[in-house]
Amino acid sequence: MNSVPIGLGISLPQKCIKNNELPKELNTSDEWIVQRTGISQRYIASEGETTASLATQAALKALEHAKISPQEIDLIVLGTVTGDYTFPSTATIVQKNLGITQGAAFDIAAACSGFVYALDVADSYIKLGKTKCALVIGSETFSKIVNWSDRSSCVLFGDGAGAMVLQAQENTDRGIKYSNICSDGGYLNHLITTGGVSTTQNAGFIKMNGQEVFKFAVEKFNESLNKLLKDNNMTIDDVDLLVPHQANSRIIHKLIAISGIEEKKVLINIDKYANTSAASIPLALNEVKDAFFSMGNIVLLSMGAGFTWGSVLIRL
Numbered sequence: 001m002n003s004v005p006i007g008l009g010i011s012l013p014q015k016c017i018k019n020n021e022l023p024k025e026l027n028t029s030d031e032w033i034v035q036r037t038g039i040s041q042r043y044i045a046s047e048g049e050t051t052a053s054l055a056t057q058a059a060l061k062a063l064e065h066a067k068i069s070p071q072e073i074d075l076i077v078l079g080t081v082t083g084d085y086t087f088p089s090t091a092t093i094v095q096k097n098l099g100i101t102q103g104a105a106f107d108i109a110a111a112c113s114g115f116v117y118a119l120d121v122a123d124s125y126i127k128l129g130k131t132k133c134a135l136v137i138g139s140e141t142f143s144k145i146v147n148w149s150d151r152s153s154c155v156l157f158g159d160g161a162g163a164m165v166l167q168a169q170e171n172t173d174r175g176i177k178y179s180n181i182c183s184d185g186g187y188l189n190h191l192i193t194t195g196g197v198s199t200t201q202n203a204g205f206i207k208m209n210g211q212e213v214f215k216f217a218v219e220k221f222n223e224s225l226n227k228l229l230k231d232n233n234m235t236i237d238d239v240d241l242l243v244p245h246q247a248n249s250r251i252i253h254k255l256i257a258i259s260g261i262e263e264k265k266v267l268i269n270i271d272k273y274a275n276t277s278a279a280s281i282p283l284a285l286n287e288v289k290d291a292f293f294s295m296g297n298i299v300l301l302s303m304g305a306g307f308t309w310g311s312v313l314i315r316l
């Protein structure tokens with residue numbers, strides 16, 4: 001059984017804030033942010049725009065793209081660490097919003113690796129024969145948990161959602177060929193929130209050791225890519241499209257230099273959306289939405305808090 005992507009969709013908040021529109025008190029500049037990160041703007045959720053509402057809109061677009069009805073979905077896996085409520089899961093809110101009353105819906109908390117983790121889980125359910133059609137979503141509202149007085153982290157993040165429909169198909173060579181997810185909790189203090197339900201009874205704010213995150217991301221992107229190539233008897237030239245998590249364009253350019261991949265094969269759209277955590281990979285895939293279904297070998301790479309990291313190979 002193969003898990004074949006058949007639809008993509010995204011959703012963004014209405015409000016877009018360019019670097020030079022950030023609060024003056026931050027004492028930052030468009031030049032600093034562009035040079036150090038590649039980010040030019042980010043979308044920020046207003047009242048009424050939530051992780052679930054963005055996820056629902058992205059899911060509806062993905063279903064429309066796939067030309068299937070919500071009733072065909074029997075699994076929703078949603079990567080997020082900025083859910084609407086402590087419980088129920090944001091996935092169940094999306095399920096309700098879509099009018100789906102069958103199957104299962106749950107969240108995955110892997111921070112910026114959320115979409116890759118969610119794909120790995122949905123693909124496994126399909127390959128086990130437990131699921132026929134899955135919605136895989138990454139949706140975040142990081143603007144709610146950034147410390148708006150910490151210029152070294154708040155300028156990096158944005159809000160948004162992306163979704164993919166995966167369908168079980170037999171007798172095809174298309175679909176998810178490989179996925180590998182990893183974590184090492186020993187690094188948890190490098191990227192963490194200052195609170196949580198069981199500790200402070202509030203969500204807290206992002207606290208980050210930027211330089212450690214940067215080094216680890218370059219190392220793990222490269223390690224994951226090499227493992228994926230080795231495990232699939234591929235060389236870097238066999239990759240037709242590389243979609244890394246969009247954390248910092250300098251991280252991605254280091255990966256390009258180390259791996260030797262042709263730059264034109266690597267998707268970078270961090271300038272438009274900043275780092276949207278679990279939403280970043282589907283927001284990047286949407287850039288090639290029309291060509292996606294005949295792209296060849298597509299490699300997704302993620303890295304996030306935990307630390308968590310992972311890779312996926314899709315052949316279309």
Ligand code: ACO
Nearest residue numbers: 028029032036112151152155210211213214247248303304
């Ligand atoms: N505007 C202006 N100046 C700033 C800003 C800002 N927004 N932020 C920091 N600075 C200043 C610092 O105060 C420091 O000033 P000083 O030299 O006078 O002390 C100077 O810029 C350099 O600071 P560094 O922290 O050394 O800057 P660096 O080049 O490491 O860039 C950054 C910081 C962008 C955070 C980088 O480390 C990074 O991108 N790390 C990866 C973090 C990341 O991607 N996190 C996302 C979450 S995890 C994930 O998605 C994988």
